[in-house]
Amino acid sequence: MTGQQPIIVLKEGTKRERGKGAQSNNIMAARAISDAVKSTLGPKGMDKMLVDSMGDVVVTNDGATILKEIDVEHPAAKMIVEVAKSQDEECGDGTTSAVVLTGELLKYAGDLLDQNIHPTVICGGFKLASDKAKEILNKLAIDIKPGDKNTLKNIAITSMASKGASSEKETLADVVVDAVTRIAEKVGTKNIVDLDNVQIQKKQGGGIANTEIIKGIILDKERVHEGMPKNIKNAKIALVNAALEVKKTEVDARIQIQDPTQLQAFLDEEEGMIKKMVDKVKKSGANVLICQKGIDDIAQHFLAKHNIYSVRRAKKSDMEKLAKATGAKVVANLDGLTSKDLGYAGKVEEIKIGDDKMTFVTDCKNPKAVSILIRGTTEHVVDELERGIHDALSVVKVAIEDGKMTAGGGAAATAIAMGLRDYAPTVGGREQMAIEAFADAIEVVPKTLSENAGLDPIDMMLEVRSAHKKGKKYAGINVLAGKVDDMIKNNVIEPLRVTMQEIEASSEAATMILRIDDVIAAKGGGAGGMPPGGGMPPGGMGGMPPGDMEY
Ligand code: ADP
Ligand code: MG
Numbered sequence: 011m012t013g014q015q016p017i018i019v020l021k022e023g024t025k026r027e028r029g030k031g032a033q034s035n036n037i038m039a040a041r042a043i044s045d046a047v048k049s050t051l052g053p054k055g056m057d058k059m060l061v062d063s064m065g066d067v068v069v070t071n072d073g074a075t076i077l078k079e080i081d082v083e084h085p086a087a088k089m090i091v092e093v094a095k096s097q098d099e100e101c102g103d104g105t106t107s108a109v110v111l112t113g114e115l116l117k118y119a120g121d122l123l124d125q126n127i128h129p130t131v132i133c134g135g136f137k138l139a140s141d142k143a144k145e146i147l148n149k150l151a152i153d154i155k156p157g158d159k160n161t162l163k164n165i166a167i168t169s170m171a172s173k174g175a176s177s178e179k180e181t182l183a184d185v186v187v188d189a190v191t192r193i194a195e196k197v198g199t200k201n202i203v204d205l206d207n208v209q210i211q212k213k214q215g216g217g218i219a220n221t222e223i224i225k226g227i228i229l230d231k232e233r234v235h236e237g238m239p240k241n242i243k244n245a246k247i248a249l250v251n252a253a254l255e256v257k258k259t260e261v262d263a264r265i266q267i268q269d270p271t272q273l274q275a276f277l278d279e280e281e282g283m284i285k286k287m288v289d290k291v292k293k294s295g296a297n298v299l300i301c302q303k304g305i306d307d308i309a310q311h312f313l314a315k316h317n318i319y320s321v322r323r324a325k326k327s328d329m330e331k332l333a334k335a336t337g338a339k340v341v342a343n344l345d346g347l348t349s350k351d352l353g354y355a356g357k358v359e360e361i362k363i364g365d366d367k368m369t370f371v372t373d374c375k376n377p378k379a380v381s382i383l384i385r386g387t388t389e390h391v392v393d394e395l396e397r398g399i400h401d402a403l404s405v406v407k408v409a410i411e412d413g414k415m416t417a418g419g420g421a422a423a424t425a426i427a428m429g430l431r432d433y434a435p436t437v438g439g440r441e442q443m444a445i446e447a448f449a450d451a452i453e454v455v456p457k458t459l460s461e462n463a464g465l466d467p468i469d470m471m472l473e474v475r476s477a478h479k480k481g482k483k484y485a486g487i488n489v490l491a492g493k494v495d496d497m498i499k500n501n502v503i504e505p506l507r508v509t510m511q512e513i514e515a516s517s518e519a520a521t522m523i524l525r526i527d528d529v530i531a532a533k534g535g536g537a538g539g540m541p542p543g544g545g546m547p548p549g550g551m552g553g554m555p556p557g558d559m560e561y
Pocket of ligand 1: 103172417455459
C-alpha cells in the first residue's frame with residue numbers, strides 16, 4: 011500500500027467534520043441559539059435590542075423575531091431557526107419555548123453521547139418520549155366551551171403577557187377576541203378562522219389604550235384633494251391599478267413649438283386625455299376611487315369636481331383586502347371599468363388620527379372584514395405591540411379551531427416530565443435513559459420561567475413537583491406572585507396545539523441534528539464560519555458588537 015496516491019473526492023476548499031466532532035459542534039451551535047433567547051421566556055423575561063447592518067433598531071421579546079433578525083451562520087443553528095419559524099407558522103406562539111426545548115434536548119443528548127450511548131438509541135428514546143408526552147398532554151387538555159369569550163380573552167392575555175403591552179392587556183385582549191370571533195366561520199362541523207381577514211394598521215402617537223377594532227378596512231392615506239367630500243355614504247368603490255396621469259414616453263422626445271397657440275393646443279390635448287380617464291370613472295357610477303398608482307393634479311381637479319373621494323398609491327395588500335371586503339374587482343385598465351367592478355361600503359370617510367389623516371372604509375359588503383388600529387407612543391412600542399397582537403390573534407384562532415386548552419406557566423411541562431419518569435422504567439434498556447433525559451429536558455420551561463422571574467429554580471421545581479405528586483395537575487409557576495399555584499385558577503392558559511407543536515417541533519429538530527455525523531460544507535458554505543474543532547460556547551449574545559452576530 012505504500013506510495014499510493016491519496017484519492018481526492020471532495021473539491022478543494024470543502025470543509026469536513028466527522029463523527030463526535032461534528033456532533034458536538036452541531037449541539038453547541040444549536041445550544042448557543044437556544045441560550046440566546048432563553049432570557050426572554052415568560053412574562054418576566056427580558057427584551058432584546060437588535061441592530062441590523064443598516065443601524066435599524068428592533069426591541070423585542072419574540073423568539074421568532076429575534077431569530078429572524080440575527081444572521082445565523084452555522085448550519086445546525088440554522089435548523090434551530092427553522093424550529094421557531096415552523097412553530098410560528100403552525101400556532102403563532104410558543105416560539106421561544108420550542109427553541110429553548112430543542113436546545114435542552116440536545117444538551118441532555120450530549121451527556122448521553124458522552125456516556126457512549128449511540129445516537130440511534132437516543133433518537134428512538136426521544137420518539138417514544140414525545141409520543142408519550144403528547145398522550146399525557148391530551149389527557150390534561152380541557153375543552154373550551156363554544157362562545158366562551160372569557161376563556162378566549164385569558165388565552166390572549168397569557169400570550170401577550172411577555173410583550174411590552176402588559177399594562178393594557180385587558181383592552182388589547184378584548185380587541186383581539188372581538189376581531190377573531192367576528193371572522194370565525196363554521197364550515198361543516200369545523201370552526202375555521204382565516205386571519206387574512208384581519209387587517210393590522212399601525213399609527214404611532216396616542217396611548218396603547220387607544221388601540222381599537224374597526225369593522226372595515228383602514229387605509230393610511232388621505233383624500234388627494236381638499237375639494238373632495240370628506241365622507242361618502244353608500245360608497246360605490248372603484249379599485250384601479252392604473253395611473254390617472256399622462257403616460258410619459260420611454261424615450262426622450264422633444265416637441266418644437268412655433269407659437270403660443272400650439273402650446274395651448276398641446277396642453278388642451280393632455281387635459282382632454284386626463285378628463286376622458288376621469289369620465290370613465292364617473293361613468294361607472296363610482297363615488298370612491300382607490301388607485302394603486304398615481305393621480306396627477308389635473309385628474310385630482312376633475313375628480314373633485316365630480317365629488318369622487320379619491321386615494322392614490324394605495325398598497326397592493328390593502329387593495330386585496332379592500333377587494334375582499336367590498337366585493338370590488340381590481341381593474342388594471344380604465345377602459346374596462348364598469349358598474350359590475352365596483353364594490354360597496356356603507357361609509358367611506360377621512361378621519362384624523364394623531365397628526366395624520368386616514369381613510370376608513372366601514373360597513374362593508376363582507377361583514378367579516380375587520381381591522382385593528384394599533385396605537386402606541388413610539389414606533390418601537392407600536393411594532394412590539396403588533397407582534398404581541400399577532401401572537402394573541404393566532405392563539406385565539408387556534409383555540410377556536412381546536413376547542414382545547416392546557417395550563418401554562420410550566421404546569422403542562424411538569425405533568426409531562428412526571429408522567430415520563432413513570433413511563434421510562436416500563437420501556438427499560440438504554441432507551442429508558444433517553445426518555446428520562448427527555449423528562450429532565452422538558453422541565454426547562456418551568457425552570458426558565460422561575461429563573462427569569464428571579465426565583466430559585468431548584469426550590470420552585472421541588473415545590474411544583476411535590477404539588478403534582480399530591481394530584482394538583484395544573485400546578486405551575488405563578489411568576490407574578492412568585493410561588494407555585496394552580497394555573498387554571500390563575501387564568502394562565504394556552505391552546506393545546508401550542509404545547510403540542512412545541513414538543514413535536516423540538517423533538518424532531520433535536521433528532522435530526524443528532525443523526526448527523528458528517529458535515530461536508532462547500533467552500534463558502536455555512537460551516538466555513540466554524541472555528542476548527544472549536545464551535546461556539548453556549549453563551550448569551552452579550553458583548554457582541556452590532557452587525558457581527560455570527561454564531
Ligand atoms: P413563547 O415565545 O414561547 O410564547 P413567551 O415569552 O411568550 O414565549 O412565554 C411563554 C411562557 O410564559 C409560556 O410557558 C406561558 O405559559 C408562560 N406564562 C405566561 N403568562 C404567565 C403567568 N402569568 N405566569 C406564569 N407563566 C406565564
Ligand atoms: Mg408567547
